[in-house]
Amino acid sequence: MRISAQLATLNALALAHRLIGMELLVEGVGGTIVETEAYLADDPASHSFRGPTRTNAAMFGPAWHAYVYRSYGLHWCFNVVAADNGAVLIRALDPQRGLGEMLARRGTMKHLCSGPGRLTQALGISDAHDGLDLKTAPFAFIDRPHAPEMICGPRIGITKAAEYPWRFGLAGSRFLSLPFPSKGSRAIPS
Template identity: 55%
Template sequence: MLSFDQEIATLARALIGTRLLVRGVGGTVLETEAYGRNDPASHSFRGPTTRNAAMFGPPGSVYVYLSYGCHLCLNVVGREGEAVLIRAMRPEVGLVRMRERRNREGLLLSGPGRTGQALGVSLADNGKRFGDAEFVLEPCKDAVRLLVGPRIGITRAADLPWRFGLAGAPGLSRAFPVQGPTEQTDATGDFIPR
């Protein structure tokens, strides 16, 4: 069982390889980014607002925000004021519906804006919970090898190595550094010491 109440970078790692479905549409999580409570790049850095209220809800809450005025981005809330951005997924369930929403065949879930659009998330989803009928998150059953790198698309604390990806997976939002580190986890998302 996946625990949402854990250190945010650990939660971001544990989400890689899970199966995420929004109202019956989705697939395997391939790429995530962590945002902590005391992180100057986080929406929660200056405290609760109307926009980020879902980040201060219980662990396992849904946080959706509007990026650049046009892209809805899906996040998994961890501890208070912390969330994991879902950056990319492997499309597996509901392909026809995702193609209709994206009005295209390819790049359905590669990038947080595309992912939000293909999954059909809305601002009305804020505060809903993973584990209910609409937002299903199934734990990864296999060990995974993770890519680790700095977060992208931000200007503050961009050097933190809080972006994680499934090694060897096509469909990541952007390539990881060529010589970037990798980590190994077991089927529960726990680290396997080297």
């Protein structure tokens, strides 16, 4: 069984955890996923919570597909659709491949992929990728050798259901979009 077929069976919470440490490439540009957030089907903070709309349709389609939406009218945010009409927001990468292209798209070496809007800009992700199958080009996912040490804590930038520790990070990474607060976060041994 291909790794993508296994991951397509996971719900958003398990998938958010499982994606940390995997490598994500778009047209060969990308790096290691160091930060994710889970959004569940019956989660007031999730875009799928109120049912299908024109823009969130991908969340109601098959798992292991892309859900891309516009944030605050300006930025794109990239999600992996999970098995339960949930999704995993990819919030930060450790940039490793295609640094020159990322620099050209971002215009600065600062925070190349540290933040959901920044990483879509660096990787060239837009609404053109919404609904695409992640098993096929331009996407490529490379599995991690083993489960790394992780942290979990409260999700960022939301007001509803903000108390759930559904944000995951690679322990000690300097590419997180924000540090995990000491209060409300905990380590997940590998």
